[in-house]
Amino acid sequence: MTVSSARSGSARAAGTPGLRGRIAVALAASVVSGATALAVTASVPAPAAAEPDDVVVSEDFSAGTLPAGWRAVDGEWRVQNGRLIGTSTSSSANNKITFGPHLTDFRFEATVRFESAQAATRWTALGLDIGADGSVPWWIATMRSGTTASNGLEFAQRTTANAWNVTNTGSAPYAANTGRDIRVAIEVHGAQARWIFDGQELLRTSSLQRSATGGLALLVNGATVSFDDVRVTELAGNAYIRTPGSPFLVMAHRGASSAAPENTLVSEEIARRGGADFIENDVQPSKDGVPFILHDATVDRTTNGTGAIRSLTSTQLKALDAGSWFAPQYAGARIPTLAEQLADLRTRGGNLLLEIKGKHTRDEVAKIIQVIREQQMTDRVFVQSFEVDALQFTRELAPELPLGLLRSTLDADPLAISRQLGLTAYNPDGNALLARPSVIADLHRAGVAVMAWTMDSAGQWQQLERAGADAIITNRPAELAGWNAALLQG
Known part of the structure; x- marks a missing residue:
C-alpha cells in the first residue's frame, strides 16, 4: 500500500458543501411532508493532514x-x-x-x-x-x-x-x-x-x-x-466549480417561477421535482422582524394585499393569498417564512440559494442566520446579495456559509472584490458575463465559482457551458435539467 502526500503542511480547512440532483419528472401543485433527517455520529482516529491534490x-x-x-x-x-x-x-x-x-x-x-x-x-x-x-x-x-x-x-x-x-x-x-x-x-x-x-x-x-x-x-x-x-x-474545497464536461448546477429562480407562483412552497416543490439543485429565493423582514420569502419591496404584485413588506406584521403577511394572481388553481398559497421554507427543504430535500434582498442591518442579517442555524441547514444554504454590507455581515456572523456577490454589470476587477469579500462565487448577469467570458477562467484560478443569472434559453446555456460557467439561475429549471441530461449523453 502506498500512502503519499504531494504537499506538506497542516490539514486544509473544511470544504464548502452544497448540492446537486437530477432529471425532470411531473409537476406538483401540493406540498407533502417527509421524514426528518437523522443525525450521524461515528468514531475513527483523527483525520490525517492533507491538502488538495494529495x-x-x-x-x-x-x-x-x-x-x-x-x-x-x-x-x-x-x-x-x-x-x-x-x-x-x-x-x-x-x-x-x-x-x-x-x-x-x-x-x-x-x-x-x-x-x-x-x-x-x-x-x-x-x-x-x-x-x-x-x-x-x-x-x-x-x-x-x-x-x-x-x-x-x-x-x-x-x-x-x-x-x-x-x-x-x-x-x-x-x-x-x-x-x-x-x-x-x-x-x-x-x-x-x-x-x-x-x-x-x-x-x-x-x-x-x-x-x-x-x-x-x-x-x-x-x-x-x-x-x-x-x-x-x-479535492479542493469549492464544490461549486464545475469540472469540464459535467452539467451545470440548476438554480431555480424563485422556484419554478414559470410554472407556479414565485417564492411559494408549491413553486419550490415543482422545481425540486423538475430536477433543480438549488431553490433561489429572496428574503426580507416583516414589520415584527420575521424573515419572509418575497422578491418585491411590496406585496402588491404577487398577493391580494397592498403595502411594503416591512410595514406589515407576520400575521398580516400570512393571511395573504400569494397564488391566485398566477392561476386559479394556486388560490390559497401563502408567503412562506424563511423558517418554513428551510424546514421544507430539510425534510423533503434540496438546497437554498438565499438572496438577502435590499439593505439589511447587521441585526437583521443576524436574524436570518439564527433561523438557518435553528433549522440545521447551514450545510445546505448559499447566501448571495447585491448588497456588499449584507455579505460582510454574513461573513462576520457565519463564516461557515458560502457567499456569492450578485452583479448587474461586471466589476472592473472581479478577482479583487472576490478576495475582499471572501466569495465562494461571483454571480453576474449572464449577458454581461457573455460579453466578457475570460473572467471565468481568472476566477476559477482563484478558486471562485461563477453563477450566471437569469438565463432561460438553450442558446444561452450552450454559450455559458462553452465559456465554463458553473451554475445557471433560471426560471425554467426542468428544461435546464433536461438540457443537462442531454449534455451528459454527449
Whole structure:
C-alpha cells in the first residue's frame, strides 16, 4: 500500500458543501411532508493532514496481503492475484473492510469486478463515511450486479435503527454482471456527491449526512467481488466549480417561477421535482422582524394585499393569498417564512440559494442566520446579495456559509472584490458575463465559482457551458435539467 502526500503542511480547512440532483419528472401543485433527517455520529482516529491534490490512499495490492491499517470488520477478505477479494454469502450480510482518514472533500475510486453474485440485485459499495468498526450509521455509494436496473446505482444510508435510507437511485448504460472490470469513482464535497461509472457521471446527491470522523470502506452483499487500484485523492474545497464536461448546477429562480407562483412552497416543490439543485429565493423582514420569502419591496404584485413588506406584521403577511394572481388553481398559497421554507427543504430535500434582498442591518442579517442555524441547514444554504454590507455581515456572523456577490454589470476587477469579500462565487448577469467570458477562467484560478443569472434559453446555456460557467439561475429549471441530461449523453 502506498500512502503519499504531494504537499506538506497542516490539514486544509473544511470544504464548502452544497448540492446537486437530477432529471425532470411531473409537476406538483401540493406540498407533502417527509421524514426528518437523522443525525450521524461515528468514531475513527483523527483525520490525517492533507491538502488538495494529495493522494491519501493508493493501493494495488501487489504486496499479497491486506494493507496495513485496513480492518476486515466482517465477512471474508483476502488478497489474491494482486486483487482484494471480499465475499458475502448472504443477502443480509453487509460485509465491510474499513480504512483511511476522515475527509470532507475527496475522490474515491477503484476498479471493481463481480466474480459471482447470488442475484442481479446483489451489490458492492464504496463506503463514504463509516466508522472504523463498521457500526451504524454509515453512508455508501452502491453498485448492483444488475446495474441497468432503475436502482442499479444508489446513494444510501444505513441508519442507527439498522434500516436503509436510500436517498438517490439511478441506472448505468450497461450491466456490470460478472467478470467485467468497472472503474467506479465517487466525488464527495461535504453533503454532496456524484457517482461516476466508467468515466460517465450518472447520479448526484446533496443528502449525505456527514460525521466528524468517519472514514472509508469497501462493502460486499450477497456476492464475491474483487477490487484493484484503490485511490483516494483530496479535492479542493469549492464544490461549486464545475469540472469540464459535467452539467451545470440548476438554480431555480424563485422556484419554478414559470410554472407556479414565485417564492411559494408549491413553486419550490415543482422545481425540486423538475430536477433543480438549488431553490433561489429572496428574503426580507416583516414589520415584527420575521424573515419572509418575497422578491418585491411590496406585496402588491404577487398577493391580494397592498403595502411594503416591512410595514406589515407576520400575521398580516400570512393571511395573504400569494397564488391566485398566477392561476386559479394556486388560490390559497401563502408567503412562506424563511423558517418554513428551510424546514421544507430539510425534510423533503434540496438546497437554498438565499438572496438577502435590499439593505439589511447587521441585526437583521443576524436574524436570518439564527433561523438557518435553528433549522440545521447551514450545510445546505448559499447566501448571495447585491448588497456588499449584507455579505460582510454574513461573513462576520457565519463564516461557515458560502457567499456569492450578485452583479448587474461586471466589476472592473472581479478577482479583487472576490478576495475582499471572501466569495465562494461571483454571480453576474449572464449577458454581461457573455460579453466578457475570460473572467471565468481568472476566477476559477482563484478558486471562485461563477453563477450566471437569469438565463432561460438553450442558446444561452450552450454559450455559458462553452465559456465554463458553473451554475445557471433560471426560471425554467426542468428544461435546464433536461438540457443537462442531454449534455451528459454527449
